[in-house]
Amino acid sequence: MKFSKFGQKFTQPTGISQLMDDLGDALKSDQPVNMLGGGNPAKIDAVNELFLETYKALGVDNDADVPNSSAIISMANYSNPQGDAGFIDALVGFFNRHYDWNLTADNIALTNGSQNAFFYLFNLFGGAFTDEQNESVDKSILLPLTPEYIGYSDVHVEGQHFTAVLPHIDEVTHDGEAGFFKYRVDFDELENLPALKEGRIGAICCSRPTNPTGNVLTDNEMAHLSEIAARYDIPLIIDNAYGMPFPNIIYSDVNLNWDNNTILCFSLSKIGLPGMRTGIIVADAKVIEAVSAMNAVVNLAPTRFGAAIATPLVENDRIKQLSDNEIKPFYQQQAKTAVTLLKKELGDYPLVIHKPEGAIFLWLWFKDLPITTLELYETLKEKGTLIVPSEYFFPGVDVSDYQHAHECIRMSIAADEDTLAKGIAVIGEVVRKLYDEA
Ligand code: PLP
Structure with missing residues (x-):
């Protein structure tokens, strides 16, 4: 079967397809995986409860016996x-x-x-x-x-x-x-x-x-x-x-x-x-x-x-209240926890962290790491911890001679505290060994 140029472009392996595959595989895996790689948002109880409540209400907000609930209208009609x-x-x-x-x-x-x-x-x-x-x-x-x-x-x-x-x-x-x-x-x-x-x-x-x-x-x-x-x-x-x-x-x-x-x-x-x-x-x-x-x-x-x-x-x-009172404080606390754990694991090593100002990630820079973070990603993956190496995050840049683009990783902070702690412990152990043996 032959694909057009368009087909070839959109079927070649890409950073995003690798990331989405890793995410999907981790969710299906029967081995425990410390998932610090994807962009999935966290499961926050108060948030999920409100969505579920709203979801259920959509099915019954009609007059009895008339199939005109919001759920039916939105499922049964194109906009x-x-x-x-x-x-x-x-x-x-x-x-x-x-x-x-x-x-x-x-x-x-x-x-x-x-x-x-x-x-x-x-x-x-x-x-x-x-x-x-x-x-x-x-x-x-x-x-x-x-x-x-x-x-x-x-x-x-x-x-x-x-x-x-x-x-x-x-x-x-x-x-x-x-x-x-x-x-x-x-x-x-x-x-x-x-x-x-x-x-x-x-x-x-x-x-x-x-x-x-x-x-x-x-x-x-x-x-x-x-x-x-x-x-x-x-x-x-x-x-x-x-x-x-x-x-x-x-x-x-x-x-x-x-x-x-x-x-x-x-x-x-x-x-x-x-x-x-x-x-x-x-x-x-x-x-x-x-x-x-x-x-x-x-x-x-x-x-x-x-x-x-x-x-x-x-x-x-309520979307604003939920964001201000539940979502933002949740991630702010996760960032704090992750920074504390990282400093405990790697405080004496050349790790610097991008100032956490928002989003659901920390960006870690391992200065003069003896291997690229693409190689680090592979080692961590073998040990059941997923992160994303930095080189994918430079669209439009030839990263071959830009060392900084090979020294960072993105780590999600959306995981529960146990996964965060286990994942950061693995990162700490692997990275310490790399610097110690250099
Ligand atoms: N923009 C940024 C910065 C993102 O991180 C993402 C998803 O991770 C998107 C856009 C796309 O998100 P969605 O298509 O789920 O709205």
Whole structure:
């Protein structure tokens, strides 16, 4: 059987397929696995109880004997390609209540998870363009600060269209303790990129908080990026999968802004509903029209069940209360626990940790590790502990001569405390031995 070029591109092994396979295998395995590798959100009792209660209520919120419950309506009918109209209206009310954005229903579209949104957006703004002289121009997505989300890497229909900027690395303290660092955008490098000056950037994109590092770009960095995007007449895409107002896994004191040149991507996944595959795009009406047209071709209409569960929680703000009172404190505590365990295991070794500012991961840097973290990943996997090595998180960067990209790992903090402790103990034992024998 022969596959087209498209088929070959989308069937080759990728970082994301390896990660999803590891995750699936770990869940099926009868051997105990310390799963610190995936992006699955934690099981938080209060959160699951509310979702279950809402889910059950959807089936019985109709008049007796009439099959018109919210569950039936959302299962038995397509929405239009823009997405479930009731949920979109609830989101318009919610965002205008909490932010001063003056949105209308023309500013919101739904997708089947935000991964689906990035597939659309990166192909809309990256790839082959025709300029005013009718010449073909290849434009890329500018990632102002790599490491960035592994899931961006392979979404372009043809080739890979990224221009990435490597970070400034600052030593910082965290909770008054040394042993931490923070990435910052290298604006000198960014502003002088030939691709930016020559009109070969189609959009700027960053995740905030960032997967994999837990970094949160500061308000100043965001304002600067927004100004550059406006200056070059390209959109600024902000991947808010872990950001405010839901799931609000963000510990630094920052704000969220939107304007017509900003494309904000939200997701229901990290509040605890990844199986619902629901992504939300807030953008200028032209972008929403484009996304709706793509939804029609690729999906007919986005899935409605996540929308059905989230609509009442968005209408009555419980999604925000849940995020502020349960989800955020949970991950903040997990980050604290993980840092304490790591310092206990590796405090005397050259480990530095990215300052935990949000998201559901810690990003560990083993300075001058005698092996690459891809090799470390294999050793840890043999010992039943899964992490993700850093080299996958540099879309658009040739990492072959960038040592830092081979010295870090991403570790999920969503696991229960026992798994976290066992996994970190294995990491400690393996890494200590590597340094001791070097
Ligand atoms: N963006 C970031 C930064 C993520 O970490 C993820 C998932 O891990 C996604 C987007 C995609 O999430 P989903 O498609 O489940 O909304």
